[in-house]
Amino acid sequence: MAALRFCFLEKSHLRPVYRLNRAMCTKTPTDAPTGPYSGLPNLPPISIFRSQGEGYPSPATAQWHTEAQEKLIEGIRELRNDHTSGAKELATKAVASLVRIARIIESGLTGERSRPGEKIDHKDKSQLWWDAVRKAGWAISTYGRPSMGAAITVAILNVLEKQAKAGSAAAAGPGNELIGQRVQAMEEYLRDRVDGGQRQIGWNLRQFIRDKFLAEGVERRVTILTLSLSSTIKQALMTMLELEKGSNSPGNRQELMIDLRIMESRPLCEGAELARILAAQAAGKGCTHNLKIQLASDASVAILARDADIVLLGADRISGSGDISNKTGSLPAVLCAKSVSNKAVVIALSDIEKVAKPGRMDEHEEEDNDPTELVNAWSPQAQECISQKAWKEMVRVRNVYFEWVPANYIDHYLCETGVLCVDDIRKQSEWVLQAEQRLFGDVEGLNHG
Incomplete structure (x- = not known):
């Protein structure tokens, strides 16, 4: 599978920049020799959201985009810095991070309003949610903790499969309702991991x-x-x-x-x-x-x-x-x-x-x-x-x-x-x-x- 290249700017910037070329995406800043994120060496710039054409997202959109991306980096940092938990526990933490991100994106999309001259229908929102959640899941499984990557990856795959089944069962409903049911399915899978035990x-x-x-x-x-x-x-x-x-x-x-x-x-x-x-x-x-x-x-x-x-x-x-x-x-x-x-x-x-x-x-x-x-x-x-x-x-x-x-x-x-x-x-x-x-x-x- 080809490596992904993502772009993401820290919260101190007003807006995430969405249209940078690949060379800029992969170059490590000179003032951060170990990578763009403090304490996370070898982690490339990451963005889970698609570019918004030639313009910038609205301030409200940029806010929840940034929040979701910060949760992603926070989750990866937690996995890398945890040297006491076993693979099963780390996989559960990875799922919990993805569920938090999925909920943030759901909440953000629910409050979205179309721009002048544009129309964002429920189907578009569902696809935007699914694309971003999948990319977040990929990033967590790839960069979270490679030495325990098998358990993390399979747990992420399982929770994504769980929400996909929920999405198929509720496909006839409105987009916001469909996204909510998919997030609920992910939360149910997480509870089963925590409460079900071994x-x-x-x-x-x-x-x-x-x-x-x-x-x-x-x-x-x-x-x-x-x-x-x-x-x-x-x-x-x-x-x-x-x-x-x-x-x-x-x-x-x-x-x-x-x-x-x-x-x-x-x-x-x-x-x-x-x-x-x-x-x-x-x-x-x-x-x-x-x-x-x-x-x-x-x-x-x-x-x-x-x-x-x-x-x-x-x-x-x-x-x-x-x-x-x-x-x-x-x-x-x-x-x-x-x-x-x-x-x-x-x-x-x-x-x-x-x-x-x-x-x-x-x-x-x-x-x-x-x-x-x-x-x-x-x-x-x-x-x-x-x-x-x-x-x-x-x-x-x-x-x-x-x-x-x-x-x-x-x-x-x-x-x-x-x-x-x-x-x-x-x-x-x-x-x-x-x-x-x-x-x-x-x-x-x-x-x-």
């Missing part, structure tokens, strides 16, 4: 573990190795514990006991946060009997992996071939478990929306983040070296958040629809590609129309 994944995980590891009438402690802070894993484990508590009765010896081993997950120590949350929630729900937690440094992974039954990995992205991108440390965890515990089963626990369109692992750049997150844990002497010339010439501190685990190391993919194989992943990947082409394929033409 209990089905937890139910599926519990059933898988029971079928594979629990013999009839025998109590057994299942050892699980994991890392980082995946909202999917966190919710699935809590769902399992709640289901176990609800199903246990006096004299029932077939009880699922979990020995959870968590890698600390430097540099932000998300693993420690996962342990804190699970301990607090398990205590609050009276599930402490079924869960014991060990927490250790990432360097202790071989010790944590001893006798592991399961390596439970989240997934920020699943390639069309079944490779998974997850928190750095995932591949060492898998390799250690396969080496020191020959019974270990590797499970990628994920929403199906994490599956990306077809592509290879090496097509995605590594997300190298602020090295200060690592340096903060060093001794004062080591930190003092950073400013020295010799250090700067010889040493590069890397803080790579995500790494790939090849598909041949993954035994099972478990999502809300059940246990998947690589062929299932490929089919979902093709659907993502087709949906992206259907919804975003002509966005560049719309921008320059």
Whole structure:
């Protein structure tokens, strides 16, 4: 898909300028070497609105255009600066940003009045709304957080598909009413993401573990190795514990006991946060009997992996071939478990929306983040070296958040629809590609129309 080129001026200008040539659109200002938006390097100028012929939009139109575009940049900035949320949570934030933008555009178009000699009918308004919302969705999925782009893109595609169905069902109504119903459909999808939770994944995980590891009438402690802070894993484990508590009765010896081993997950120590949350929630729900937690440094992974039954990995992205991108440390965890515990089963626990369109692992750049997150844990002497010339010439501190685990190391993919194989992943990947082409394929033409 060809790259889009957009133009957008900050709010300090009276009006957005809509007719600039492509060379001007793509040139980076000399006073902003990292890009036109503060704190957002490599983000090109973006506009989600089409040009207004040879003239300028009215002040009222310019105001809501600017508001919508500011919400877009604000949403992209939020996705890029969030280094604690998992892919599922970021995808939900991306949808929330798009819904806010869609509502602003709807409100602006509802108040629009035709210019002298012009007539804007309801059909035109619906098309203007749809063009702008699609371009906003494309920009969020493309520039929001590339390392977690699969989940974000599929969530955006899903919410756009949701409103399209609502639009088809209400196509006979007036334009403003039609737009309102489409926005309501988007808001409904967002509520379902927030309120629906991931209990089905937890139910599926519990059933898988029971079928594979629990013999009839025998109590057994299942050892699980994991890392980082995946909202999917966190919710699935809590769902399992709640289901176990609800199903246990006096004299029932077939009880699922979990020995959870968590890698600390430097540099932000998300693993420690996962342990804190699970301990607090398990205590609050009276599930402490079924869960014991060990927490250790990432360097202790071989010790944590001893006798592991399961390596439970989240997934920020699943390639069309079944490779998974997850928190750095995932591949060492898998390799250690396969080496020191020959019974270990590797499970990628994920929403199906994490599956990306077809592509290879090496097509995605590594997300190298602020090295200060690592340096903060060093001794004062080591930190003092950073400013020295010799250090700067010889040493590069890397803080790579995500790494790939090849598909041949993954035994099972478990999502809300059940246990998947690589062929299932490929089919979902093709659907993502087709949906992206259907919804975003002509966005560049719309921008320059």
